[in-house]
Amino acid sequence: MEKKRISKAVINRLPRYYRYLGDLLEKDVVRISSKELSEKMKVTASQIRQDLNNFGGFGQQGYGYNVEYLHSEIGKILGLEKQYSLIIIGAGNLGQALANYADFERRGFFVKGIFDINPRLVGMSIRGIEIKNVDELEDFVKNNDIDIAALTVPKAKAPQVAADLVKWGIKGIWNFAPTDLNLPDDVVVENVHLSDSLMKLSYKLSEKRKLAD
Amino acid sequence: MEKKRISKAVINRLPRYYRYLGDLLEKDVVRISSKELSEKMKVTASQIRQDLNNFGGFGQQGYGYNVEYLHSEIGKILGLEKQYSLIIIGAGNLGQALANYADFERRGFFVKGIFDINPRLVGMSIRGIEIKNVDELEDFVKNNDIDIAALTVPKAKAPQVAADLVKWGIKGIWNFAPTDLNLPDDVVVENVHLSDSLMKLSYKLSEKRKLAD
Structure with a gap:
């Protein structure tokens, strides 16, 4: 992972991403496009892509995000792999x-x-x-x-x-x-x-x- | 008061200003410079002036802010004159x-x-x-x-x-x-x-x- 300064606004949104992806996981959703995620979260799709690019991005063009992987990666960013x-x-x-x-x-x-x-x-x-x-x-x-x-x-x-x-x-x-x-x-x-x-x-x-x- | 769009960051800081000024009032502080206020609040003095200028400013150059007046005006902006x-x-x-x-x-x-x-x-x-x-x-x-x-x-x-x-x-x-x-x-x-x-x-x-x- 690249080491750069992450803005406060992005950090504020990360727990929300994590929460939403957790909800999707509970509903057994496997994959989601940034468009769908953006509609749910009321953030633009480009905002989501931009936010996640801070951490190297996690999506594949035209293929969307793997919900479980993205949830777990954001969890790691948030320090949640630790107790x-x-x-x-x-x-x-x-x-x-x-x-x-x-x-x-x-x-x-x-x-x-x-x-x-x-x-x-x-x-x-x-x-x-x-x-x-x-x-x-x-x-x-x-x-x-x-x-x-x-x-x-x-x-x-x-x-x-x-x-x-x-x-x-x-x-x-x-x-x-x-x-x-x-x-x-x-x-x-x-x-x-x-x-x-x-x-x-x-x-x-x-x-x-x-x-x- | 001018009608313009106030940024979310400013709105987030307003309750803090209100809280600090309330603390000063309780200590019978009558007047405070933006420099002193900035040291207390850990925001730059220019940030404070800029924030308050959104609402027409309340200070006089070299004279500082009247604590009671500023507290009450920020209260009004926050809608606190109403119950x-x-x-x-x-x-x-x-x-x-x-x-x-x-x-x-x-x-x-x-x-x-x-x-x-x-x-x-x-x-x-x-x-x-x-x-x-x-x-x-x-x-x-x-x-x-x-x-x-x-x-x-x-x-x-x-x-x-x-x-x-x-x-x-x-x-x-x-x-x-x-x-x-x-x-x-x-x-x-x-x-x-x-x-x-x-x-x-x-x-x-x-x-x-x-x-x-």
Whole structure:
């Protein structure tokens, strides 16, 4: 595979390709043209060809893509051939939702621990994993090979928790706290800012309303 | 305000500006230069000026931005001067997390109803709002002025639920189901695809690893 800089927009589309191809696989579709894939995904066919050419292309002219091969190759690009160990900090509704989401396991993300500060939650189990006290977090991270920490803690606590996790060796933070974390360059942060998403929705709604007026 | 096409990248940054300015307001900061704002937000100062110029600019040369004014103007652009009525379809962990998120109210998003199919959940209350049976959804939507429906239902159910909601008059869908919805053009959809986000994280982690090797 060629080593070049892949744009953020392409990276944003890759999980969608992977998801769509997974759906096609489940329906036993063996082969798909970029035209069909483009209709399903509402991206132009040339966009799809261009995106995939970033990774050497996978199709044959007039022959389309082999769904299983393309799914597996995109999976490799996304790093999904590896398994990831995940811990969840914050066992509130959102943390529990993540812990209960079986789909993640199918993609190779395994929840190894859940931590909270609330004594009413500590000791409870979610899908067989006991919620531990955050007191145990440092030892746990240092003694287990954890790739990703999902942060579902309040905004005010997130920066300190993230800094501690990084100090103890975590390289991937999946941040749900509504704040941007300031972490070293060798740490990867992926943010899920729910209120930002809701504001984008209200922006689009108010734009539609202006057009309708 | 001039009427021009605002790029998706700018729209994606607006909620972040709004969030940062809100943080500054809470700290009683009255005025900020684009340089300071850029250091906080890790966006170049010229990017900030360029973004805000899309909306007529709000700063004075050498004088910086008035935080309260800029916050309120960006709020208006984001449609936040209006209040939104929201319903949640699916009262599992994720739906409950949304219902419990008090921050949304502060921004003008009010949860008016929560619906589920599970008899063990129906009748329970979350922050004073009773979970109703989905049987009542049609009447509720038709008899209340609901702006946004948050969809936290399983992937297989999402397309039908969304189609029904749109038929009954909903114009904004906040979709958490891991599938893309195919809805009429006058309906606004904002997706929160958690597994896509996790795949982006694994992509970035594996890229870092390649660089380290």
